[in-house]
Amino acid sequence: MKFYPQDWRADEKLRLCSLAARGLWIEMLALMHRSERYGQLLISGRVPTDAQLAVQVGASPDEVTAMLAELSDAGVFSRAASGAIYSRRMTRDHKKAENARKNGKKGGNPSLGNKKGKSASDKGGLSQPLNSEARGQRPEEANASPREGDFSMVEFTADLCRDAGVPLPDHGAADKNRLTIESWIGAGADRDLIRQTVTQRCANLRTSPRSLAFFDKPVRDAADARRTAQSQLSADTGSLVDRILKRDAA
Known part of the structure; x- marks a missing residue:
């Protein structure tokens, strides 16, 4: 599970929430990381009640209900058709990782096979060198x-x-x-x-x-x-x- 502090601090929706609600959210992310469906809030394969989630995070059911409402109102999370809360970022990153893993089994990016021998010079351009800073960045x-x-x-x-x-x-x-x-x-x-x-x-x-x-x-x-x-x-x-x-x- 990758965690980027800058992204966490820059999330506008999350910054609208109280410190307590943000604390609940990071606890939920940890549970989603261990979930049977990665990125969804499931415990033993089921959508937990507020009381069950309260036991997991060490808070009262009333506190959890109030903080969930706060997170929901701010648009921090989404819900699946099953009613399960999920993290849009985690599910998106997981899907990208799965696609990369599948492409790796096929020998890399399948689209490269369609570029039969075409190099950057064939296209009239130069490939961009990678410096240490660029290598450390994600595409976004x-x-x-x-x-x-x-x-x-x-x-x-x-x-x-x-x-x-x-x-x-x-x-x-x-x-x-x-x-x-x-x-x-x-x-x-x-x-x-x-x-x-x-x-x-x-x-x-x-x-x-x-x-x-x-x-x-x-x-x-x-x-x-x-x-x-x-x-x-x-x-x-x-x-x-x-x-x-x-x-x-x-």
Whole structure:
């Protein structure tokens, strides 16, 4: 089980929860790691009750119920059709690991077999050398915006697409949506403003958009409006300070 402290600290949904709820979540992750279905909260193959989970984590059933509600309201976890709580990150990472393991048994990446003898020079380009820093990065970190941080941006993109009903059929589409979000952040929008604007816009839609680019103008307009409001507030504050200083000087 891989644990990245930076991702844990950067998880917006988790930061909305109390210290106690975050403590419960890490206990649940440990149970999910040992689960018969990796990433799902199962004990002896069954979905535990709040009372049974309370025994496992050393808390009262009432405390566990309250903290689970807190985590659920913040959108920290999802539920399977069986009702089992599961970690989206753990199940996604496990699926990737299983695919890599299967490809390894076949001799590596099966797609490489279709590139019969084609090298980087055949394509008119040069292969990129790997330095020690690049080797230590995951693919998401290498492509992520330095302002928003590694895997958390990828997860935010996936969550936003799910909320908006935007399909993510392949990695390329996911990259385009992530780049759209990064362009919004570069234009002055933060994640809260992006999510709020997209959610409000979705409320008036009859069909789901094909990509996050559909929300480009509303998000940029919202960022401009907030920037204008902040500038006005700053100007008003400066004017007020000037009046106070003149009054005191008099």
